[in-house]
Amino acid sequence: MDERQLENLAVSLKTPSFVFDTDILKARAAHVAEKVKPAKLCFAIKANPFLLQAMDTEVERYEVCSPGEFHICVKNGVKMEKIVLSGVNKEYEDVRYAMEQGVQHFTAESQQQFYLVNRCAEELDKQVQILLRVTSGNQFGMSEADVTELIQRRAEYSHLTIRGLQYFTGTQKKQIKKIVGEVAYIEDFIQKLEEKEGFVSQELEFGPGLGVPYFTKDDFEEDEKLLDAFTEIFKEERPYEVIFEMGRFLTASCGYYLTKIMDQKINDAVNVCIVDGGINHVNYYGQNMAMKTPILSYFPQHELEEKETEWTVYGSLCTVSDILLKKLVLKDARVGDYLVFHNIGAYSVTEGIYLFLSRKMPAIYLYSEEKGAELVRDQLETWILNMER
Ligand SMILES: Cc1ncc(COP(=O)(O)O)c(C=O)c1O
Numbered sequence: 122m123d124e125r126q127l128e129n130l131a132v133s134l135k136t137p138s139f140v141f142d143t144d145i146l147k148a149r150a151a152h153v154a155e156k157v158k159p160a161k162l163c164f165a166i167k168a169n170p171f172l173l174q175a176m177d178t179e180v181e182r183y184e185v186c187s188p189g190e191f192h193i194c195v196k197n198g199v200k201m202e203k204i205v206l207s208g209v210n211k212e213y214e215d216v217r218y219a220m221e222q223g224v225q226h227f228t229a230e231s232q233q234q235f236y237l238v239n240r241c242a243e244e245l246d247k248q249v250q251i252l253l254r255v256t257s258g259n260q261f262g263m264s265e266a267d268v269t270e271l272i273q274r275r276a277e278y279s280h281l282t283i284r285g286l287q288y289f290t291g292t293q294k295k296q297i298k299k300i301v302g303e304v305a306y307i308e309d310f311i312q313k314l315e316e317k318e319g320f321v322s323q324e325l326e327f328g329p330g331l332g333v334p335y336f337t338k339d340d341f342e343e344d345e346k347l348l349d350a351f352t353e354i355f356k357e358e359r360p361y362e363v364i365f366e367m368g369r370f371l372t373a374s375c376g377y378y379l380t381k382i383m384d385q386k387i388n389d390a391v392n393v394c395i396v397d398g399g400i401n402h403v404n405y406y407g408q409n410m411a412m413k414t415p416i417l418s419y420f421p422q423h424e425l426e427e428k429e430t431e432w433t434v435y436g437s438l439c440t441v442s443d444i445l446l447k448k449l450v451l452k453d454a455r456v457g458d459y460l461v462f463h464n465i466g467a468y469s470v471t472e473g474i475y476l477f478l479s480r481k482m483p484a485i486y487l488y489s490e491e492k493g494a495e496l497v498r499d500q501l502e503t504w505i506l507n508m509e510r
Pocket residue numbers: 165167168184289291292293328329330331366367368369370
């Protein structure tokens with residue numbers, strides 16, 4: 122959408138709020154899906170579960186990492202065969218429930234999880250597919266030794282088909298070299314398993330953690346270059362199906378965060394601007410105490426005087442770390458004007474520290490050229506969660 126449409130939304134919708142532009146999202150996901158072919162896309166829904174439906178035509182699979190995320194999929198009518206049930210902590214009731222609902226793909230992040238999925242499959246007499254997640258040295262996934270042992274004993278588990286490996290090491294990667302190294306490592310392991318254990322992988326589910334530009338000093342062309350360099354790694358078709366698990370790279374660019382200037386003052390010679398949002402809602406990876414300036418729009422709601430002022434913009438929390446912007450030069454900014462943060466479609470909606478100070482959670486709108494802005498979640502009071510019931 123253009124700046125005029127964005128201003129109209131800021132003025133007409135509630136603040137603070139998120140607006141996710143599903144036209145931008147669909148175009149972005151279609152572009153990435155086309156580029157990575159014949160590999161397919163898996164949407165890591167933790168990045169933004171409000172985009173599940175808009176994303177549906179472009180992605181083959183949804184990575185679901187908690188019982189809560191699974192309920193969101195059920196409520197949204199997601200096809201169970203599109204789900205891969207993942208997550209570092211899986212409980213019996215949740216795995217069994219998902220399997221009863223028709224989920225066919227699971228990951229195992231430990232040998233115990235493998236046995237758990239097997240137990241549920243046996244109890245329900247279902248045949249399910251499992252991916253073994255390989256660790257990158259943290260709490261996620263299993264060691265090569267554990268993976269190898271399960272593969273050696275695979276014939277004992279007649280209800281499970283081990284489809285292959287899952288590998289994800291972290292997010293917001295800007296260096297293609299790191300990703301090249303990860304691909305080389307995991308594909309080398311796949312080959313070792315074939316040579317030594319006679320195990321032929323049918324699938325690799327790989328999360329590249331591709332980074333996106335967030336701040337004014339970032340190179341915005343880098344984004345496409347990174348995608349080009351990444352697709353180059355997978356230029357040659359593999360003998361197994363390749364699925365890329367992605368969140369941030371697909372969703373960041375479709376999101377806007379609308380906030381309004383509520384107060385202004387000069388404290389110790391610093392021009393202070395208070396907005397009705399804050400760091401409780403805004404989560405740009407790599408941002409700390411407003412050391413960097415994200416891309417934003419300023420929408421004054423009055424005749425402008427020719428005076429520019431440098432502002433420090435704070436949110437509404439009771440903490441000195443609630444700084445959104447430092448040294449931001451605005452022309453004649455006043456109470457009632459709007460600031461709109463761009464590229465906020467990934468993780469801000471799920472990773473915010475929403476309960477602090479019992480402030481309201483932002484409203485959420487989905488926007489498209491055809492339908493305009495649709496309220497999909499109203500502002501939510503949180504005080505009720507911060508008291509005895
Ligand atoms: C297992 C797994 N896959 C994929 C992702 C998505 O990562 P990104 O948003 O960087 O694409 C995550 C994010 O935490 C993850 O944990």
